[in-house]
Amino acid sequence: xxxxxxxxxxxxxxxxxxxxxxxxxxxxxxxxxxxxxxxxxxxxxxxxxxxxxxxxxxxxxxxxxxxxxxxxxxxxxxxxxxxxxxxxxxxxxxxxxxxxxxxxxxxxxxxxxxxxxxxxxxxxxxxxxxxxxxxxxxxxxxxxxxxxxxxxxxxxxxxxxxxxxxxxxxxxxxxxxxxxxxxxxxxxxxxxxxxxxxxxxxxxxxxxxxxxxxxxxxxxxxxxxxxxxxxxxxxxxxxxxxxxxxxxxxxxxxxxxxxxxxxxxxxxxxxxxxxxxxxxxxxxxxxxxxxxxxxxxxxxxxxxxxxxxxxxxxxxxxxxxxxxxxxxxxxxxxxxxxxxxxxxxxxxxxxxxxxxxxxxxxxxxxxxxxxxxxxxxxxxxxxxxxxxxxxxxxxxxxxxxxxxxxxxxxxxxxxxxx
Amino acid sequence: xxxxxxxxxxxxxxxxxxxxxxxxxxxxxxxxxxxxxxxxxxxxxxxxxxxxxxxxxxxxxxxxxxxxxxxxxxxxxxxxxxxxxxxxxxxxxxxxxxxxxxxxxxxxxxxxxxxxxxxxxxxxxxxxxxxxxxxxxxxxxxxxxxxxxxxxxxxxxxxxxxxxxxxxxxxxxxxxxxxxxxxxxxxxxxxxxxxxxxxxxxxxxxxxxxxxxxxxxxxxxxxxxxxxxxxxxxxxxxxxxxxxxxxxxxxxxxxxxxxxxxxxxxxxxxxxxxxxxxxxxxxxxxxxxxxxxxxxxxxxxxxxxxxxxxxxxxxxxxxxxxxxxxxxxxxxxxxxxxxxxxxxxxxxxxxxxxxxxxxxxxxx
Numbered sequence: 001x002x003x004x005x006x007x008x009x010x011x012x013x014x015x016x017x018x019x020x021x022x023x024x025x026x027x028x029x030x031x032x033x034x035x036x037x038x039x040x041x042x043x044x045x046x047x048x049x050x051x052x053x054x055x056x057x058x059x060x061x062x063x064x065x066x067x068x069x070x071x072x073x074x075x076x077x078x079x080x081x082x083x084x085x086x087x088x089x090x091x092x093x094x095x096x097x098x099x100x101x102x103x104x105x106x107x108x109x110x111x112x113x114x115x116x117x118x119x120x121x122x123x124x125x126x127x128x129x130x131x132x133x134x135x136x137x138x139x140x141x142x143x144x145x146x147x148x149x150x151x152x153x154x155x156x157x158x159x160x161x162x163x164x165x166x167x168x169x170x171x172x173x174x175x176x177x178x179x180x181x182x183x184x185x186x187x188x189x190x191x192x193x194x195x196x197x198x199x200x201x202x203x204x205x206x207x208x209x210x211x212x213x214x215x216x217x218x219x220x221x222x223x224x225x226x227x228x229x230x231x232x233x234x235x236x237x238x239x240x241x242x243x244x245x246x247x248x249x250x251x252x253x254x255x256x257x258x259x260x261x262x263x264x265x266x267x268x269x270x271x272x273x274x275x276x277x278x279x280x281x282x283x284x285x286x287x288x289x290x291x292x293x294x295x296x297x298x299x300x301x302x303x304x305x306x307x308x309x310x311x312x313x314x315x316x317x318x319x320x321x322x323x324x325x326x327x328x329x330x331x332x333x334x335x336x337x338x339x340x341x342x343x344x345x346x347x348x349x350x351x352x353x354x355x356x357x358x359x360x361x362x363x364x365x366x367x368x369x370x371x372x373x374x375x376x377x378x379x380x381x382x383x384x385x386x387x388x389x390x391x392x393x394x395x396x397x398x399x400x401x402x403x404x405x406x407x408x409x410x411x412x413x414x415x416x417x418x
Numbered sequence: 419x420x421x422x423x424x425x426x427x428x429x430x431x432x433x434x435x436x437x438x439x440x441x442x443x444x445x446x447x448x449x450x451x452x453x454x455x456x457x458x459x460x461x462x463x464x465x466x467x468x469x470x471x472x473x474x475x476x477x478x479x480x481x482x483x484x485x486x487x488x489x490x491x492x493x494x495x496x497x498x499x500x501x502x503x504x505x506x507x508x509x510x511x512x513x514x515x516x517x518x519x520x521x522x523x524x525x526x527x528x529x530x531x532x533x534x535x536x537x538x539x540x541x542x543x544x545x546x547x548x549x550x551x552x553x554x555x556x557x558x559x560x561x562x563x564x565x566x567x568x569x570x571x572x573x574x575x576x577x578x579x580x581x582x583x584x585x586x587x588x589x590x591x592x593x594x595x596x597x598x599x600x601x602x603x604x605x606x607x608x609x610x611x612x613x614x615x616x617x618x619x620x621x622x623x624x625x626x627x628x629x630x631x632x633x634x635x636x637x638x639x640x641x642x643x644x645x646x647x648x649x650x651x652x653x654x655x656x657x658x659x660x661x662x663x664x665x666x667x668x669x670x671x672x673x674x675x676x677x678x679x680x681x682x683x684x685x686x687x688x689x690x691x692x693x694x695x696x697x698x699x700x701x702x703x704x705x706x707x708x709x710x711x712x713x714x715x716x717x718x719x720x721x722x723x724x725x726x727x728x729x730x731x732x733x734x735x736x737x738x739x740x741x742x743x744x745x746x747x748x749x750x751x752x753x754x755x756x757x758x759x760x761x762x763x764x765x766x767x768x769x770x771x772x773x774x775x776x777x778x779x780x781x782x
Contacts, residue, residue: 027672034669038662045658052654055647056477061586066556148642167637196482196641198588276586277535282476289473290655292736293462297662303455304666307673310448363665371658 006332010340013323021348028352028390029359031308036360036386038301041367042294044376049290050228052372053283054097058145058224058276060261065272078103078219079268081207084140086267087225089132091252092260098144098226100124103210103219109203110181112173119202120182122210125155145224146195152176153191159209161190165200183213225264225273229257231284257284305389310397324402338402345398346391353390357383431708434688442713445759448677449717450724452670453755457725459666460750461741462732463659467652469737471619474652475503476532479614480622480645483629485636489609492633496613499628501621507610509600513568513593516558520568521592522548524600530583538562539581542595548577551590555582568593570603619648675762678710690775699771706770710763711756718755722748 064077079101087099103122108115126141142149153176156162162182164174169192174180176189182203193199211217230236236256240248251259257280261273327337361378368376483496488507496505509524527541527549539562542549550560558566565576577593584590595603597610617625622645629638692702726743733741 027676030669030672034665037665041658041662049651049655052651053647055650057643057647063553066553146643148646150642194639195643196639197643200639274584274586278476278478278585282473285476286470286473289470289736293466293732296462296732296736297659300455300459300662300666303451304669307448307451307455308669310444310673310677367658367661367665370661371654 003331005330006327006336009323009327009330009332013327021344024348024394025352025355027308028348028394029355031305031393032353032356032386032390033359033363034308035301035305035389036357036382037363037367038297038304039385040360040364040376040379040382042298042301043379045294046287046291047228048368048372048374048376049287050283051097053286054226054228055147056279056283057148058098058226059229059257059280059283060225060227060264060273061276062223062225062261062264062268062271062273064221065270077270078216078221079223079271081211081218081220083268083271084220084223085129085132087223087264088129088138090260090263090267092227092255092263095228095255095260096138096225097228098224099129099138099140100142100145100224101207101220102222102224103207103214103216104221105210105214105216107183107203107213109172111178114172116172118168118172120205120210121199121202122205122207124207145226148195149199150194151191152194153189156190156206159206160187161205162187163191163193163204164189165202165204166192166194167200168202185213223268225260227257227260228255229260229280229284230255231287232256232258232281306393334407341398341402342395345395349391349394350387352394353387356390357386360386427705427708431705431712434705434709445677445713446717446720448674449714449755449759450720452674452758453718453721453751454724454728455666455670455721456663456754457721457747457751458729458732459659459663461725461729461747463656463663465733465741466655466659467619468742469733469739470652470655471503472737472739474619474648475616477644477648478641479504479506479616480619480641480648481615481617481626481629482612482639482641483615483633483636484612484639485633487609488611488613488633488636493610493613495632496615496629499625499632501618501625502615503618504616506614507597508612508614509597509604509606509609510611511570511600511604513570513603515566515568515593518557520554520558522568522570522600522603523589523592523594524597525594527594527596530594535583535585537581537583539579542578542580542599545596545599546575546577547580547595548599549581549583549594550579551592551594552582552584553590554593557591568603571605573603573605575603617645619645619652622649671758671762674758678713678759678762678766686770687779689770690777690779693775694779703767703771706763706767707760710759710767714756714759715752716755717759718752721755722751725751 062079064079066077081101084099084101087093087096090096100123105120105122106117107120109118124141126139126143128137129140131138151163152166153163162180164176164180169175169189172180174189174192176191179186179188181187182205187205193204207220211219235247236251236254236258238251240251240258240262243251252263257275261275265271265273324337327340328334360382364378365375368374490507493505493507496502506526506529511522511524513520513522530549531537531541536552537549538552539549548566550558550566554560560566560579560582562579562581565578567574567576569575577595583594601608615625615629622640626638626640630636689702692705693699697705725747729741733739
């Protein structure tokens, strides 16, 4: 008989406290949501920042290999344009975010009645390469390795147009829309190029057109590559030739900028690929620093979740002393009562954990979109972690207060005092 | 309040806090943790521009100034402009070596070495020593220790190659030496060919305008490669930290509200007792608000004490420098603790005061 009464008391206790239970679930959910969001962010931030750092420009340069006698007599070597498509076949092909070839030449320009000898560079503005063995295309071109190029006017989009660097334009008295004679051919100036760098003194034109003028079909002077790379460390700084086969494999399979460069060298015939150290080294350091910072964010997340869940603990058992006493008075054993409250704690933890995880998906998406214009990767593996932590913390918070209340004498609690 | 009344009030307050040590401690801990967390995150968010900025400096100059006759004084003048982090003069000379034209750049060699390039050998130290770009190794058949004969505008010189530098750009075909050396080769008595300036990210345009004002006729170009990307990156990181701080703030507030608020709710019996003893609602409210304020201030202090070493530890771990501590942190922490505690107790206080003393004393 007492058993039935006990169960009824328990049921009433649970139902009466619906509002309190909901509040507890919300507290647990809030803490879990923030913790899970920040954890998700900390796991992916490195990739996002790495992609941002590509805005600083190419971090690998591929030149023709010049050695020995060839160097001394300054034999002009070139790379093969057809090798460019092979860049997306290396092990680290998915890390290649930008790629563009350059062909350098000097030519005679006649403009505004004067003739001068100028530097010309041929490149791709924007070109979609087929991906070998896959559907889809890869966007290459100078826009992918030098996003800071600013054009006063427009990018050339038809044949017979060129870009003129602002400094050169001033020197020879050119402005956009005008025409000039380059090696006897007529070209229209589609726009003026301002970068602050060497291009300001050059004429930039389409690679294929320059190759045609010069009779250098299929030849290029240099390639710039923009790749997502892992920061260098002591291991990566070692000469790969001194590594054991196992170490070398590890080096190959880590996206160090040196490793990517070496793989690119393999597909470009007669080439020497090197990291552009001022870019590569700086971004490595930046990434390292930010990574550490983000680990801290994850810790802050944990602390925040403790705060959130502690709210649940405190609200949970304040009014329970009376009920616990009642349960004991109708014959409930300590273990039964404890089991009941722990089950409640478990339920709150589960509900709050699930709710919090769902909320964290929105939160981290929102933050990702606001900051990086792309959401953070949602990892299913975080779900059990989030729920597990929520349950653990909820149970931990339930345990001690319940233990204390259960040990207290029923009479005092039933009277409503302390 | 009469003086006697005030003393009684304070005594009551102190005893009340002492008697429920456990609850008070929990509330205090909750406020401390919340304030501490907020303080650390705020300090990091505010300091990130400076910290990352220091790292971004390695990307180098974002403005280049050139003019026919730039004096050494103009470099100093540029350095004096606010928001200029660095300004370094460079002297250019066009040499002939091995039958071909080679650029020589005279600049601060220590800076060159710090710029992230790969250096083999040692930096030039004595007059007549140079650092060669790595591509010249093949082009001029050079090795470290070899002497290369150069000629410039009729002047001849023999330069000792002390090492090689690789940056991955066109500079790999240049020779690097001290400005004084470059000047003597070029036959310039003094002055520089160009000044490479690093302005604080975000102030590049403004600094450019100031330079144009003090050096009329100079070409002042923004190195867009660096300038735009930096500002963008800093902006994004700051936004990220801001949003994360906001999220943590919300959860902290919830936690504190629960802790502080709940402890008020359970004291209905006390409230009933006070009413039965003749205290007015206002006096009771004042009493509880004072309690909340005390806990809030103490929590703010606790949070400040935690936040200091923690923020420093993070700063040192991530950036190898200390956070610049501001005198505002302590008052801000105290204020935050006070605010959190006060707001947390508003609603529970209202509810707690709406008691029927007789019913509560009876134990209902």
